[in-house]
Amino acid sequence: MKVLVIGNGGREHVLTWKIAQSNRVDEIYVAPGNAGTAQIATNLAIDSCDIDGLVDFASKKEIDLTFVGPEAPLVAGIVDRFQDRGLMIFGPDSKAAQLEGSKVFSKDFMGKYNIPTAEYRSFTRPAEAVKYIQDKGVPIVVKAEGLAAGKGVFVAGTEEEAIEAVNSIMIEERFGQAGERIVIEEYLSGQEATVLAFVDGETIMPMLPSQDHKPAYDHDQGPNTGGMGAYAPAPVVGESLMSDIYDKILRPTISGLREEGINYKGVLYCGLMIADTGARVLEYNVRFGDPEAQIILPLLQTDIIDIAEAVITGKLADIELSWLDKKAVAVIMASGGYPNNYEKGKVITGIEEADNQDNIIVFQAGTAVCQGNIVTDGGRVLAVTALEEDYQSTIDLAYQGVSLIDFEGAYYRNDIASKALK
Structure with missing residues (x-):
């Protein structure tokens, strides 16, 4: 085919x-x-x-x-x-894709169907947003309402940072039309995790839980990015919690969409905050995550074509998902300056050498070919993925792969998957 x-x-x-x-x-x-x-x-x-x-x-x-x-x-x-x-x-079709395309739609949807999430308000006027921040206090989260390539979320620890985020989104129009409206949310503490699921409108099949690392720098410092690395399976989501996520988040989401006349088919991404009280939804995405895909798909043994056809035809219940009994860690190598301004066209060396190592796969993101060389062509350039039997060995192998690759200005976090060891 x-x-x-x-x-x-x-x-x-x-x-x-x-x-x-x-x-x-x-x-x-x-x-x-x-x-x-x-x-x-x-x-x-x-x-x-x-x-x-x-x-x-x-x-x-x-x-x-x-x-x-x-x-x-x-x-x-x-x-x-x-x-x-x-x-x-x-x-998913355009109706279903609103779950990601409009944060106001998704937050209103969660409220209507009692899906656990953070308290929130939406605003179209900067002055009203600033007044809300001053009334609520910090820390607080400010989000552009529309699509912003994973960069439209600001976790503000001070009132000044929160107001600066409002101005950046709404007045400076950093994200264009995506920032004509904003959502301001209660700050949730805990550990972030991701649960992806295949959905055919009725049947829901969760994938292995994973954990992304969105802040740019070690120890979760710096601005939010599209993701600086990930690992799976994430031990923060145990069997009991996964059962709760299915019952309280995944199932109510799909049944709520049906109530709205939306037949959701594809991959549903639930970005979650895990605390002692359970899981709450930070965001929905309507496709594979990036970099979550770079760790989940290498662990998936079932033919992706069989799964996709079953999802489209409503026969997902006939599929059995099979997984490698290994850990996966992906470290993102990014261009210097990302997620802000960065240069392109830097020659990359060492990809083939790293790729030829046992149990290492280098997935390319922001790359292009120029005069026979592979060069940087984006903010997130490579995902160096390793598969091994235990977390420490997998982490060590991933960074061994990173050490073989070089390009001018390359940077990466040094603590990807360290939470799995704790």
């Missing part, structure tokens, strides 16, 4: 890598892809948000199955358009 993957990041590289393992797949295309996907598939000069171009290509090329990696085309209705043309596509 012919498969199309939409996107150009590390998530799309690991998706392409996983799809290539299926003996059912003959051809893989990635739009637009990166230097990593080019090694195992055919990259296309079609932007991931060029829905007309993608629909036309899939139709003319008779693509059998399409995977959507990033959130923007999902929110823009790519699934609806593909379905209108009779094309099979994996992901």
Whole structure:
């Protein structure tokens, strides 16, 4: 069969890598892809948000199955358009994608269906937002309402930081239209964790719990990023807590969406805060996380094509998820300056050497090919993923892989997965 993957990041590289393992797949295309996907598939000069171009290509090329990696085309209705043309596509439609596309929609939805989350208010006027912050006190969380590539969340420890976040989003328009409205939330303390699940509208199959590291620097310091590394399975989500998450979050989310006339199909991402009182939802995403995909998919043994078809056709209950009995750790190597300004075009060395090590896989994200060299082309450049029997060995192996790779300005956190050891 012919498969199309939409996107150009590390998530799309690991998706392409996983799809290539299926003996059912003959051809893989990635739009637009990166230097990593080019090694195992055919990259296309079609932007991931060029829905007309993608629909036309899939139709003319008779693509059998399409995977959507990033959130923007999902929110823009790519699934609806593909379905209108009779094309099979994996992901939620535009109605369901509101869970990620609009923080106000998702927070109102959680309130309506009693899904545990932080107290919140939404604002369209900066002065009213500032007054709310002054009344509530700090710490407090300020979020751009729309899509901001994982960078629209500010955890403010002082009133000045909170007001600066409001001004950055609403007055300076750092995130454009995504910041015309903001959500201000109660600060939740505890450990963050992620639970992803395959959903076919009725059946929900959770994946292994994982833990992302969003702050840019060691010990969870610095600005929020799209994620500086992750590991799975995360011991902070034990068997009993996973059962609670299923009963109190996953099941009510899918049944609540059905009440709203939304048939959710695809991957549901629940970003959670874990405390002594249980789990509360920080955010929903409507696709694989990045970098969570770079640790979850290497541990998944079940054919991703079989899973996707079962999700689309409503037969997920017939699938059994099988997992490697190993730990996975991914360390993100980023461009100097990320998540703020950074330079591109820095030559990367050592990827092949690291990739050739046993139990190390280097997934490329912000990369491109220039004059025969692989060069940096984004903020998050590589995810160096290791698989081993225990957490310490896996951590050590991941950083061994990192030590073999170099590019000007490269930086990474040194404490990825250290919480698993505690």
